[in-house]
Amino acid sequence: MRGRLCTGTGVVYLCTFGDEQDIAWQKKYKLPVIELIDKGGNLTEPAGRYKGLSVEGARKRITEDLIERGYIRKIEKIQHQVISHTERGSCNAPIELLPLEQWFINVKDFIQDIIKTAEKMNWYPEYMLQRLTDWSNAVDWDWIISRQRVFGTPIPFWICSCGEVIPAGEKELPVDPRGTTRKCPRCGGKAMGEKDICDCWVDSSITPLIISKWLEDDSFFEKTYPSSLRPQGYEIIRTWAFYTIYRNLILTGKPCFKDLLINGMVAGPDGRKMSKSLGNVIEPEEPLRRYSADTIRQWASIGTLGDDYPFSWEECEHSQRFLTKLWNISRFIELHLRDFNGKKPRELAEVDKWILSKLQRLIQKCTRQLDSYIFNIPLEQIRGFVWHDLADNYLEMVKHRLYKPEIYGEQSKRAAQYTLDLILRTILKLLSPFTPHICDEIWSNIFKDGYVTLADWPEANKKLINRDAEETGKILIEIMGEIRRYKSDRRMPLRSEIEHVKILVSPELKEKLERIKEDVIGTGKIKNLELSVSGVDGFKIIYE
Structure with missing residues (x-):
């Protein structure tokens, strides 16, 4: 809240530095900076009698002094917002802001360029583009690229006390300047190697350039840039996506991605964010001890793109039962394909035409949805087709033709075999992105033709679509x-x-x-x- 004389808002308290608003006001009004806390989290000289105490210790001592002097009328517990370290769920420690020199990259002058470039890319789901736009328009300052940590990419600069900055030569890179010195070309003094390291996004923001061999192989770069797909979580749109779009635009003048696939977060079974304090964490090893990888892959595919998705034991059970059903169906079909000659029959029965028509429509739907990175709907449709159209209905309605060709005719049996062969081949291809292991196992055992995961994606035969x-x-x-x-x-x-x-x-x-x-x-x-x-x-x- 800003104080205003004309509206009687009262006096606004300013503490350097309590939050980001304090920093903005201090810069705007050129207020004096009181460094009350050092890098170790202890109070400094301006704290007077509380010098040397930790923040928590000082709060306790100040409270005791206020009580002793009779300034405290009432003590009660209240809840209020505190800036905390939330990037690690087990931390949540309060954050104290300190005035430190940092390295920045100019971002604010390119905000609208970043937004326009992002708009040229395909975002799945589409509304995620708005998240990047909102974040870009809300950026208050440039990109701080320095970090006071031990491990990371060194910043290749040497700084002299006269203010001269000496960058490493291009042929020297990569180089670690920490603990080294260089002669200052301006004053002849000793320039010290920069101790800070780079923000992790400095490295990861050039991944499209690294994988496309930028400045290494021009021919390869032209074929592979921009990247066809960037899959990532929504929580790092403001960092990984933002900085990658920015840096690649500055370096190449082009968008760095064709498509961005934005996923949500895995939540606990109760729908809340996984946290040890909430007791809802599911370690990856736990479901893998009970279920196959193909079961877990099905559960992961059922989530809606862009939304958080709770882990579900029930869905794992359902997925495991489906794999068992698929295996049993395949064994039944294998049994009845042993004498199949592979030839297309002269005529199909009405029930054959029915299921093959539905199969073609399934191919069309799955292809269209997977091309848009929608996984949950195709998987549900495939499982529904296998479980109900195929197992519950078609298989039951062709058994008499398979078991009694002497009554219903050899040609009728061949038509059923042809249909079963085509259905199983197609279903395994459609399912292979979701459950590759069992599909490869069934395919290689029944059809003796390598792996289905290497086979061509099925194309719908419009001639078989029969209303x-x-x-x-x-x-x-x-x-x-x-x-x-x-x-x-x-x-x-x-x-x-x-x-x-x-x-x-x-x-x-x-x-x-x-x-x-x-x-x-x-x-x-x-x-x-x-x-x-x-x-x-x-x-x-x-x-x-």
């Missing part, structure tokens, strides 16, 4: 669902036969049911099936 077959397949699923419920209600095994079934069907559905009549008979284990045109809405099943 009429999808509608007919939906009717077949509804009929089989009613027949299953009929048997379940009467505690009949699903394999038990029904003597006679009559299906009343509307005129507009008569032709569709004729095409799937054989599948209803074979799947439902029906001895006699009668189709009768009626005025019913859709169809009605009568058991006799």
Whole structure:
């Protein structure tokens, strides 16, 4: 809050340096600086009788003195905001600001250039661009690149007491000036090597240049710059993304990324940030002792892009069950492909057309979403297709064709084999980015053709997309669902036969049911099936 004479805001207290606002006012109004705390966190000479005490110790002593002199009327606990070291969750120590000389890189003069360059990149999700824009517009000072630490990239300068700064020669780099001296070219004195090191973002902000061999291989650089993708967390948009965009722009004049993929943070099972103090930390080794890597990869893929995502034991269980289901489905298909000749049949059954049409639509959806770095929706769609369309429905509706070719025809069996072969190959390709280990294992064992993770991504065959077959397949699923419920209600095994079934069907559905009549008979284990045109809405099943 700023004090104003005209509005009676009262006197504003200023402490150098309590927070960043104090620093801004001290610079603006050229106020004197009182260095009350030294680098060791102890009070200095201006503190008088409290000199040498730590900050906490001084607070206690001052409180005691105030009580002794009768200046304290009331003591109570209150909560207030304190600037703390939050980069390490186990620290959270209060921060005291000290006036120290630092090295800066000019950033403020290029803020609008940084924003315009960022706008030329594709951000996933799109709203993350606004985070960078907001941060850029809120920058108060230039980039402080020096750190008072032991480990890090040295700052290659020597500083003389006369103020001369001596940079290292380009051919000298890399060089560590700490503990060394050089003759000052201005005054002839002894220039001391800079003791500070670089901020870590000084190194990481040039990663697009390093990987593209900038200034090393012009041909390679032209092919690989800008980087196709920068994956990173949202919490370092203000640092890693900001400084990388800035430095690469200054050095090359071009954007450094085509796409930026921004992920959220992994939260505890309770949805809160993982913290030892909250008792919600899940160490990586714990789930890996219970589940496979492909299980953990599925859990990680289910999160929404850009959002924090809580760890979930339930999702791991579901993912593990899916892998078991996929393995069992693959074993079933392998068993029935042993005598498959690999040839495309002359004609497919209606149920084959149904599932292959749905498979093509699945390929289209997954490709479109993965191209936009959306992982959770494709994985859910693939798992839904495998679990319900394939396992619950299609496999059950082709078993009679696979097991009894003498009744339903050899060509019908070949069509089912062809469909199963195509489905499994495609599903393993679609799943391989999420669960590469089990997909490679199944692929190499069944198809004997290297690894699916090295295979081409599937392309949708638009000729196989058949809206009429999808509608007919939906009717077949509804009929089989009613027949299953009929048997379940009467505690009949699903394999038990029904003597006679009559299906009343509307005129507009008569032709569709004729095409799937054989599948209803074979799947439902029906001895006699009668189709009768009626005025019913859709169809009605009568058991006799």
